[in-house]
Amino acid sequence: MTARSTSHNDPASCTLVRILGESVRPGEHRTLDLQVAKLYTRTSVEIPVVVHRGPQEGPVLLVLAGVHGDEVNGIDTVRRILADIAERPLERGTLVAIPILNVFGFLAMKRELPDGRDLNRFFPGAANGSLASRLAHALVTEVLPAVDVVIDLHSGADQRHNHPHLRFTEGDEGSWDIAQVFDPPLVLRAPIREKSLRAHLNHQGKRYVLFEGGKARSLDEDAVREAYRGVARVMEHLGLWSGPSDPTRGTSILTGSKWVRAPLAGLFHPVMENGSKVDKGMVLGLVSDPYGEAVRQVRAPFPGHIICVNTAPVVNQGDALFHLGIS
Numbered sequence: 153m154t155a156r157s158t159s160h161n162d163p164a165s166c167t168l169v170r171i172l173g174e175s176v177r178p179g180e181h182r183t184l185d186l187q188v189a190k191l192y193t194r195t196s197v198e199i200p201v202v203v204h205r206g207p208q209e210g211p212v213l214l215v216l217a218g219v220h221g222d223e224v225n226g227i228d229t230v231r232r233i234l235a236d237i238a239e240r241p242l243e244r245g246t247l248v249a250i251p252i253l254n255v256f257g258f259l260a261m262k263r264e265l266p267d268g269r270d271l272n273r274f275f276p277g278a279a280n281g282s283l284a285s286r287l288a289h290a291l292v293t294e295v296l297p298a299v300d301v302v303i304d305l306h307s308g309a310d311q312r313h314n315h316p317h318l319r320f321t322e323g324d325e326g327s328w329d330i331a332q333v334f335d336p337p338l339v340l341r342a343p344i345r346e347k348s349l350r351a352h353l354n355h356q357g358k359r360y361v362l363f364e365g366g367k368a369r370s371l372d373e374d375a376v377r378e379a380y381r382g383v384a385r386v387m388e389h390l391g392l393w394s395g396p397s398d399p400t401r402g403t404s405i406l407t408g409s410k411w412v413r414a415p416l417a418g419l420f421h422p423v424m425e426n427g428s429k430v431d432k433g434m435v436l437g438l439v440s441d442p443y444g445e446a447v448r449q450v451r452a453p454f455p456g457h458i459i460c461v462n463t464a465p466v467v468n469q470g471d472a473l474f475h476l477g478i479s
Contacts (some may be wrong), residue, residue: 153355169212169246171203172294173417176246179207186294188287195254201369202249204237210245212298212391215383217250217305219349220271221257221264222368226305229379233387245392248299253291256283261369273345273351292352301330302353303386305379308367310377311464315427315457316365316378317406317426317477322352326359332403333389334361338426340406340477367463404429406457414439414471415448419441422474426461429479436474439467455479 168175172184184255185198215233217226230251237247252258256265264270269284277288296302300389308314317338320327342362353360365375375410387393414420422437424430430452440447450473460475467473 155265161246166360167209169203169205169298171201171248176203176205178205178209180205186290188290189283197261199250199255202234202235202244202251204242204249206242206244206392207248208244210392212246212248212299213387213390213392214248214250214295214299214302215305216253216302218252218254218258219271219304220306220309221252221254221259221366222310223263223305223307224369225307225366225372225375226249226363227258228304228371228376228380229383231414232376233383234379240393243394245390246275246298247387247392248295249433253287263368272285272349272462273347275347275349288349291349295431296353296356296358299358301386301390302349302358303330303334303383304349304360304362306362306364306365307370307372307375308460311462312460312472312475313367313372313463313474314375314460316363316375317459318382319350319362319364320360321354324354324359326357327354327361328390330359330361330386331388333386334363335385335398335400336363336378336382336403337401338406338459338477339403340409340459342409354443364459365472372474396459404479406479408478409459409475410452410453410476410478411472412436412450412476414469414473415450416441416446417467417469418442418446420465420467420473422461424458424474426458428458429456430458430476431455439473452476 184201274284274288275294308391318336319342320331322341366372385397388397418439418441434452437450456479457477459477
């Protein structure tokens with residue numbers, strides 16, 4: 153780990169924020185390098201961790217993207233936040249920004265690490281484990297202890313387009329408070345996945361929300377705009393930024409979700425738009441065989457909201473077509 157840039161304005165005495173073993177004082181901006189491994193060419197892969205600290209004491213917010221290397225909407229969201237800090241400096245607290253955690257996957261535009269593992273299934277990780285486990289361990293031990301609130305930005309997987317929504321853990325009141333401030337179109341009470349970052353932070357008692365919007369390997373302006381708006385509202389709520397928040401719109405709460413799957417193989421024709429509110433029995437889409445002999449309707453099994461649509465033109469029987477949130 154190395155510190156690549158430092159500003160001044162250090163008071164003689166203050167409470168230190170320590171990231172990657174380095175102290176960050178009030179008024180400082182530092183970009184630190186998290187070094188986990190080297191390529192087989194002996195080239196070091198450095199993961200930039202940007203730290204902005206305001207002149208006054210306050211909470212520490214981590215805005216994280218690129219846990220999956222091909223999810224670029226979150227990366228662009230963090231970029232916009234960092235670009236705006238030049239014109240709108242922090243007034244208090246600390247922003248820790250990691251635009252790309254899975255640099256290895258980002259370089260190859262792949263979801264996974266080079267070892268084929270999903271980073272978000274290896275927390276809290278281990279110092280001597282697999283590459284995924286080592287990277288998870290580095291984040292857990294070198295960054296997260298200093299953090300109070302985490303906003304984790306994601307997109308849908310390849311050929312799955314997520315309508316902008318936020319996920320939080322039921323029963324976690326602190327995270328629910330952050331979700332309300334974020335004010336997304338939809339909020340989903342999602343179960344915890346074992347060994348995910350959310351599972352680790354929930355166990356640690358830290359506030360965490362996960363934003364989903366758009367799909368992999370594609371920049372979606374609507375998703376980025378929603379993510380930016382939510383992050384900015386949280387920063388204002390925590391006191392990092394001053395000024396009036398974007399007006400609260402209200403959000404629809406989803407108590408769970410289920411996938412609606414293809415009844416047969418064939419060409420897939422969505423009928424309902426992503427994000428739509430649907431009633432039980434409503435036609436969501438059609439699947440037809442290429443020879444014009446069979447067409448099957450895909451209907452909503454319960455009332456809810458569409459939070460993800462499969463964008464593949466051809467599907468197999470049993471493929472997930474619509475992710476339907478339960479109202």
